[in-house]
Each structure stands twice: as C-alpha cells, then as structure tokens.
Amino acid sequence: MGNNLSVPLMRIVPRRRAVATPRSLDADGAYRVVEHALGDYLDAHAALDHVEPCGDGEDNGGEVEERLRKLPALGIDVTPGVGKSHAAARAAAAAAAGVPALIVVPTLALAAAYVAAITAAGGNATRYIARQSPDAVADDAALLPWLCHKLEAVRQAGEANHRPGQSLCRECPHGRKSEYECGVPEREQRALKWFKVHGIDPWDYAPCHFLYEGLPSVKSAEILVAPAAAFSEALAFHSGVDEHGRFQRTQRLVIVDEAISPGKLVRAGLGNVEAWLTRLAAIQKRAHEEIARWHGLPSAAGEIAAW
Numbered sequence: 001m002g003n004n005l006s007v008p009l010m011r012i013v014p015r016r017r018a019v020a021t022p023r024s025l026d027a028d029g030a031y032r033v034v035e036h037a038l039g040d041y042l043d044a045h046a047a048l049d050h051v052e053p054c055g056d057g058e059d060n061g062g063e064v065e066e067r068l069r070k071l072p073a074l075g076i077d078v079t080p081g082v083g084k085s086h087a088a089a090r091a092a093a094a095a096a097a098g099v100p101a102l103i104v105v106p107t108l109a110l111a112a113a114y115v116a117a118i119t120a121a122g123g124n125a126t127r128y129i130a131r132q133s134p135d136a137v138a139d140d141a142a143l144l145p146w147l148c149h150k151l152e153a154v155r156q157a158g159e160a161n162h163r164p165g166q167s168l169c170r171e172c173p174h175g176r177k178s179e180y181e182c183g184v185p186e187r188e189q190r191a192l193k194w195f196k197v198h199g200i201d202p203w204d205y206a207p208c209h210f211l212y213e214g215l216p217s218v219k220s221a222e223i224l225v226a227p228a229a230a231f232s233e234a235l236a237f238h239s240g241v242d243e244h245g246r247f248q249r250t251q252r253l254v255i256v257d258e259a260i261s262p263g264k265l266v267r268a269g270l271g272n273v274e275a276w277l278t279r280l281a282a283i284q285k286r287a288h289e290e291i292a293r294w295h296g297l298p299s300a301a302g303e304i305a306a307w
Contacts, residue, residue, distance in 0.1 A: 034076060035087035041074045042092065045099045045253055085110065085257055086117050092223050092255065093123025100238035102252040103225045106260060114225045114257075126221035128230050131210050145213035149174045149206060161266050165211075165234075173200055174208040181207055197290065224252070228260040 085105075092101050103125075105111050111127050118125040131148035148154060150172060154164045169175055179191035180202050195202045218224050219239040226235055237249040 030078060031087060034078060035090060037074070037076060038088055039090075041071070042099055042101075042253070044071055085114065088255055088257060089114050089117035089123075089125075090121045093118045093121040093125075100250055100252045101223050101255055102231075102235055103223065103255045103257060104228050104231055104260065105225065105257045106228055108227055110257065111225045111227055118223055118225075123223060124221075125223040125225055126218050128218050128224060128226035128235065129214060130230060131214075145209050145217065147209040147214075149208060169208075169211055172208065173198075173202075173205045175211055177202055177205045178207040178209070178212040182212070228256075 088103065092103060103111075103114055105114060115125045115127045129143070129146045131151050131154060132143045132146040133151045134147065134149065137143045137147045150168060153168055157164045157167050173195070176191045176194050179187045180195070182188065192202070215234075216239070218226075219234065219237070222238070224235060224238075236252050236254060238252050239247065239249055242248045
C-alpha cells in the first residue's frame with residue numbers, strides 16, 4: 001500500500017498452543033468476551049463522526065474521497081475453537097451500516113464460512129472472486145462477471161511484482177471493448193478513439209467483465225470477505241454515491257483473521273535497475289509517438305461516429 005494510506009486495522013490472531021492462566025474461561029465464556037470486544041470496537045467506529053475528507057475531488061475525476069478516522073488497532077490473541085471468526089462475523093453484520101469492512105482471511109473455505117455466518121446474522125457480505133479464465137466461465141456461467149481474457153499475462157505480471165491494473169489492464173483491448181459497449185456516450189467515444197489510434201477493429205475482441213462487473217460489485221459491498229492473497233489497496237476502500245449523486249470512496253475497517261504476511265521480500269540488483277532504465281526510455285518513446293498520433297485524430301463526436 002502507498003505511504004498515504006492508513007487503514008484502520010483489527011487483527012484477530014490465534015495462539016498456536018494453549019496457555020494456562022489462573023482464571024481460564026470455558027469456550028462459551030471466551031466466545032462472549034471476544035464477541036463483546038469486537039462489538040464494542042465496531043460500535044466505537046460507528047459512533048465517531050467517522051469520515052474526514054482527504055480530497056476535494058478535483059484531482060481524481062470529480063470523485064469525492066473520504067477515509068475513516070482511526071482508533072488504535074485491536075489485537076485479540078486467543079486459542080483456536082472459541083468462535084472468534086463467528087463472533088467477528090456477527091459484529092461486522094451488526095455494524096455494517098456505520099462501518100464498511102473488509103475481512104481478510106487465509107483460506108477460501110474460511111471466506112465462505114464468514115459469508116454464511118454474516119448472512120445468518122442478518123448481514124449482507126460479498127466474497128471476493130479472482131479473475132476467471134474463459135474456460136472456467138464456459139464451465140460455470142455464474143463466473144461470467146469475473147471473466148479475464150489475459151489471465152496468464154496477469155499472473156506473470158504479479159510474479160514480476162507489477163500491478164496488472166497499471167501495466168496491462170489500462171491498454172487491454174478487451175477492457176476498451178467493455179467501455180465501447182457501456183452505454184455512456186463519453187466513454188464510448190473515448191474507447192472508439194483508442195481503437196482508432198491503435199488501428200484495431202473493436203469487433204475483433206470480446207469485452208472484459210472483471211474490471212467492469214466483478215470488481216465494481218465487490219468495491220461497493222458493505223462487507224467484503226477476501227483471501228489474504230487478493231488483498232490490495234483498491235479492496236481497502238468502499239465505493240459508493242453520496243446524497244448529491246457524487247462518487248465517493250470511504251476507507252474500510254480491515255479485519256485480519258489469523259496472522260498473515262503483509263508482504264514479501266523483493267530483491268533488485270544493478271541488472272534490474274539497468275533493465276528498468278532501458279524500459280523507461282522505450283516507454284517515453286512510445287508515449288511521444290502515441291501523443292503525436294492522437295493529435296492527428298478528429299475530436300468531434302460526429303467525426304468519430306462517422307468513422
């Protein structure tokens with residue numbers, strides 16, 4: 001995450017071995033303590049005048065960005081089997097109206113269990129689903145909102161510590177095809193202009209669904225449950241619309257269930273730096289060439305439509 005991001009964090013960490021204490025609790029007693037601690041913590045967030053502007057919308061396309069005021073992080077270190085995950089689910093369901101939350105879990109099975117527990121408690125949770133290949137979607141049509149046509153390229157970008165949204169998705173013709181079919185005239189014109197610049201026929205490509213259907217659905221969920229491997233800064237914000245119809249982003253309370261590694265060691269040597277500098281020069285050259293091509297294109301909507 002960037003240095004300007006300060007995520008309210010609740011971490012629920014299980015002990016790997018039992019520790020005897022003079023005043024030990026039975027499982028029911030421990031469950032109640034955990035549930036009350038989580039409930040009080042979330043209530044404290046909800047009771048705050050809990051958003052403070054961190055942008056006026058002028059530098060991000062008119063989007064109003066907000067973030068939660070931060071309480072001190074809460075850590076609960078308990079033995080397994082006292083129902084901490086279920087207690088967290090109940091507390092999150094109760095507080096969803098006041099505090100959008102992201103629950104980070106180590107496994108897909110625990111993510112599914114969280115969604116079931118939150119639903120049973122009267123809440124509404126959404127489970128994050130990763131990009132899906134065309135073959136996977138062909139086998140299960142319900143996965144269509146998560147369709148990505150460049151899954152292997154995305155995987156390779158991740159292994160190289162690149163952000164796919166920055167390095168691939170921005171210039172993917174499948175994504176531009178989704179814009180071309182979105183029904184918003186300004187975006188359609190922008191996409192059509194992009195295809196014109198690159199000499200590409202938009203009808204040669206199927207639309208991307210992940211960026212324009214699947215990802216927006218999870219970013220707008222009040223309670224989002226995601227495996228740790230999928231965590232990103234984008235998931236740490238809730239996207240919505242304020243009372244004036246303006247887009248806004250509100251920073252989520254992040255609940256981490258079980259210890260996870262927040263990152264990994266990335267080694268870089270002189271060879272990497274040399275390769276980056278060479279690549280930067282090539283990127284600058286392509287940018288100048290593309291700017292020159294754009295200058296030669298018509299900008300009026302009628303001229304674009306005629307093409």
